[in-house]
Amino acid sequence: MDQIYIPKNRTGFFSGDYVLIQPIESKLKGRLEEKKDKTRLYFYGVKALEPIKLRVIEEISSLISREANPENIIITGSFLEQGFNFNDLDILIINKQKINTQRIRSKIENLTGIKTHIIMLDKKTLISGMSSDPLYTLMLSRCMSKNRLIFKVERKINYKLLDLHLLKSKTLIDNFSILSGNEKYYLILNMVSILLFIQNKKLSKEIVNKEIEKIFCVKISEIRANLITKKDFIEKYKEIYNKTFNLILKNVKTGK
Amino acid sequence: MNRNKLIEVLISNLTNAVVHQILELAIDKQEISEVYNKEFKNSWEIAKRYREKINPVNKSLPARDIEEINRKVINRVKTELKLRIEKGYENIDISLVPEFVEKSLKELKVV
Numbered sequence: 001m002d003q004i005y006i007p008k009n010r011t012g013f014f015s016g017d018y019v020l021i022q023p024i025e026s027k028l029k030g031r032l033e034e035k036k037d038k039t040r041l042y043f044y045g046v047k048a049l050e051p052i053k054l055r056v057i058e059e060i061s062s063l064i065s066r067e068a069n070p071e072n073i074i075i076t077g078s079f080l081e082q083g084f085n086f087n088d089l090d091i092l093i094i095n096k097q098k099i100n101t102q103r104i105r106s107k108i109e110n111l112t113g114i115k116t117h118i119i120m121l122d123k124k125t126l127i128s129g130m131s132s133d134p135l136y137t138l139m140l141s142r143c144m145s146k147n148r149l150i151f152k153v154e155r156k157i158n159y160k161l162l163d164l165h166l167l168k169s170k171t172l173i174d175n176f177s178i179l180s181g182n183e184k185y186y187l188i189l190n191m192v193s194i195l196l197f198i199q200n201k202k203l204s205k206e207i208v209n210k211e212i213e214k215i216f217c218v219k220i221s222e223i224r225a226n227l228i229t230k231k232d233f234i235e236k237y238k239e240i241y242n243k244t245f246n247l248i249l250k251n252v253k254t255g256k
Numbered sequence: 257m258n259r260n261k262l263i264e265v266l267i268s269n270l271t272n273a274v275v276h277q278i279l280e281l282a283i284d285k286q287e288i289s290e291v292y293n294k295e296f297k298n299s300w301e302i303a304k305r306y307r308e309k310i311n312p313v314n315k316s317l318p319a320r321d322i323e324e325i326n327r328k329v330i331n332r333v334k335t336e337l338k339l340r341i342e343k344g345y346e347n348i349d350i351s352l353v354p355e356f357v358e359k360s361l362k363e364l365k366v367v
Contacts, residue, residue, distance in 0.1 A: 170272070174265075178265055249340065250343070
């Protein structure tokens with residue numbers, strides 16, 4: 001029996017739908033291939049995506065391509081998580097020359113009605129970020145891009161940079177009772193990903209989430225729903241914070 | 257959230273913002289410096305958000321609040337910076353702290 005392969009993440013038809021398979025004429029074939037090239041997207045760490053979201057991403061990708069034709073477009077963040085509980089749309093535009101992201105942002109917001117964040121950077125900065133910044137690594141562990149991404153980047157630990165990132169997580173110690181569940185989750189995620197990065201461990205949202213659940217003996221959903229109690233949690237948090245901070249400061253001499 | 261708690265969050269984020277500003281001056285690599293600057297903006301925006309919730313919003317706070325915020329921010333920033341200096345982090349100018357804190361408090365209309 002012959003087989004036909006179709007992308008798992010697709011728009012247009014669903015499992016169980018009846019389809020007609022027939023050969024196409026060469027002219028039409030050419031047009032289809034051209035269209036396929038324009039809309040082809042690469043998936044990294046995205047196991048499944050709702051077809052409606054895929055359609056939104058395709059629309060956004062072609063809008064950005066029409067407006068600026070950048071070297072690459074990367075979609076990341078909560079929009080790629082399952083379900084519709086996303087906060088916003090996070091887009092990285094990779095290009096050597098500067099692009100008016102303000103105009104693109106406003107066009108995307110008009111098109112989709114979703115709050116959009118655009119970061120513009122060149123390829124060199126992206127590679128440098130991927131090698132030295134755990135947040136970049138985490139961000140790109142689940143993303144979609146217009147062109148293929150190369151992830152083989154040697155990790156270079158920059159302790160001053162990590163010191164800066166970790167400082168953010170200190171806010172949780174001082175303000176536990178007033179932060180929302182999502183704010184707490186972000187600060188915990190930030191701290192644990194820094195720790196794993198220093199320990200030269202692999203980073204992805206799933207790995208960091210598992211580590212958080214293991215360290216604090218709580219479920220991510222409980223953190224996000226703000227159901228953790230200060231007494232049980234904060235002592236362990238301080239311990240991990242201090243451990244990470246000491247590891248950083250041990251190496252944070254000039255030049256490192 | 258009551259007023260005291262709002263002031264506490266303001267102090268915490270203002271501390272982060274000032275620490276970032278001073279660390280930015282201590283590093284010479286442009287690439288890192290840009291990130292520090294971005295992070296400073298994050299803390300600064302949060303501090304601003306909380307200042308807008310503390311009455312009076314459009315004029316300076318009562319003298320005892322100013323004194324408390326000023327003292328706590330200066331102490332906390334100095335503690336953060338001293339920790340780093342003790343571990344060999346060079347080029348940190350701790351004498352800049354009061355000046356940076358005062359400037360920040362003026363911009364946030366605390367003073």
